[in-house]
Amino acid sequence: MTTLIIGGxxxxxxxxxxxxxxxxxVHLVESAKQLGGRARNVVWNEQTIDNGQHLLIGAYQRTLKLLQDLGADESTLFQRLPLNLTIHHPHFNDLKLADTPLLPWPLSLAIKTWQLNGFTLFIQISRLIFKARPQKKSDDISVQAWLKQQKQSPRLIEQLWEPLCLATLNTPISEASANLFANVLLETFQQRDYADFLIPKVPLGDILPAYAERYIQAQGGQISLHTRIKSLLIEDNKITAAMTDKGQTIEADNIIIATGPHTSQQLLGNYWLGEETSSYPIVTVYLQCSADIKLISPIIGLSGTTSQWVFxxxxxxxxxxxxxxxxxxxLTNDQxxxxxxxxxxDTNIVQSPEFIRGYVIREKRATFKSCVNISSHRPATACTVKGLYLAGDIISNPYPATLEGAVINGEKAAELIMKINTVS
Known part of the structure; x- marks a missing residue:
């Protein structure tokens, strides 16, 4: 039974x-010229960069397991760093989150947070993390309302929680789901290695896309690039095939739609059971400076500025x-x-270096909006049409729009197909 997967x-x-x-x-089709989706390679100035800078964390267990199963060596692909984060603000002292291996987790995080930021901020941060579990199970409210409810100071909201919310949910705190944000906090701080930063050493396209492509081809799977699916063929509530924009019919016993929310909704039409989803952008600005420029750490946070994270x-x-x-x-790209x-x-992150050139990547539909009650509006993996399954990061799971959520949903669709095949 052949499975057609729409979206690479x-x-x-x-x-x-x-x-x-x-x-x-398996037959996988992708409309672009390469695999990777919104986490793919881009060539600029004769060097390979990412279509938007990404950061993985140790909590991405399914993604790491998938890469391991494909024979990837984590140390080759990522620089794993223990939690050590500094966030600058024009009007406040630097705020720091760090861990020390000298004490057991999470006591090590608590003690270090106290030492670096003082007792008042330590109490507020600890309170929010402690209250994350009951909030996850409560009626959803905005992150902003939850932060005020938990008596978080204006400084902490502006310097820590707002940038973290934007980084993980890509949604302003006034709109973002407190339940989803609470789950992100719980997952991230569940254990020491979950809070680790995994900074890619190689372009994103050389991580999962490259390893998966080699595996698919080695196992006899088919990959078709530059192939855009225009419509689905459904007979007697059973999926039978998909039609490309060039008029080609691709027959399949099962189809997995693993595209972004906008494309998925267009393909499914009335079969889309979730509410119409909206998206927010992510902009990445690459700055090529003189080669001797080096930051004090691989990643630095900024708040109270347009810039949010510098890698x-x-x-x-x-x-x-x-x-x-x-x-x-x-603003224009040059502006x-x-x-x-x-x-x-102005923030002294760089000291008057020789600036050579810049490049802007605007991903207009980078993620779906993780608004209040979004979890109840995300579609399930199994569709009402027999043989039709949904993947992609928008499909129901405990994460916002992340690489981990995308991997989880792809694997879930595969598991359902195999389960049904085994029964039949």
């Missing part, structure tokens, strides 16, 4: 790998990430590059 992002790749492991024939990519290349909506979207570079100079 991390979710579709995860589904393909897990199906092929069980001997299920040191080595050899003078900096990647500045701006999540969610904002006035920066109205934004100058603005971001000036902010880094």
């Amino acid at each position: 992002g991390w979710s579709g790749l995860a589904a393909a790998v897990r199906l092929l492991e069980q001997g299920e024939p 040191d990519r080595g050899d003078g290349l900096l990647a500045v990430v701006i999540s969610g909506p904002g006035t920066h979207l109205k 934004l590059i100058v603005h971001i570079f000036d902010e880094l100079l």
Whole structure:
């Protein structure tokens, strides 16, 4: 029974790998010229960069397990660093979260937070993390309302929780789901290695896309790039085939739609059971400076500025990430590059380096909006049409739009297919 997978992002790749492991024939189609979806390679100035800077954390267990099963060596692909985060603000002292291996977790995090930030901030941070579990099970409210309810100070909201919410949910705290944010906190701080940063050493396309592509081809799976699916063929409430925009019919016993929410809704039409979802952008500004420029740490947080997170990519290349909506979207690329570079100079993150060139990547539909009650509106994996399954990060799971959520949903679709095949 052949399974057609529409979408070659991390979710579709995860589904393909897990199906092929069980001997299920797979045909994966992708409209772009390469695999990876919104986490793919881009060539700029004769070097390979990412279509938006990504950061994985140790809590991404399903993603790490998938890579391990594909023969990937974590130490080759990622720089794993213990939690050590500094967030700058123009009007406040630096806020720091760090761990020490000298004490058991989470006592080590608590003691270090106290030492670095003082007792008042320590109490507030501890209170919110402690209250995350009951909030996860409560009626959903906005992150902003939850923070005020838990008596978080204006400084802590602006300097810590707002940038963390934007980084993980890509949604402003006034709209973001407190239940989803609470679950992110619980997962991240569940154990010491879950809070580790995994900073890619290689371009994203050389991680899961490259390993999965080799595996799919080695197992006899088929990959078709530059292939856009225009419509689905459904007869007697059973999926039978998909039609490309060039008029080609691809027959299949099962189809997994592993595309972004916008494309999935277009393909499914009335069969889309979730509410119509909206999206928010993510902008990444690459700044190529002189090769001797090096930040004090691989990742630095900024608050109270347009810039939110700065990554040191080595050899003078900096990647500045701006999540969610904002006035920066109205600036031209040249204006934004100058603005971001000036902010880094003003905050002393860089010291008057030789600026060579800049590049802006705008992912207009980077993620779905993780708004209040979003969890109740996310569709399930199994569709009402027999043989039709949904993947991609929008499908119901405990995470916002993350690579981990995409992998989880891809594997879930594969598991359902194999379960039904086993029964039949």
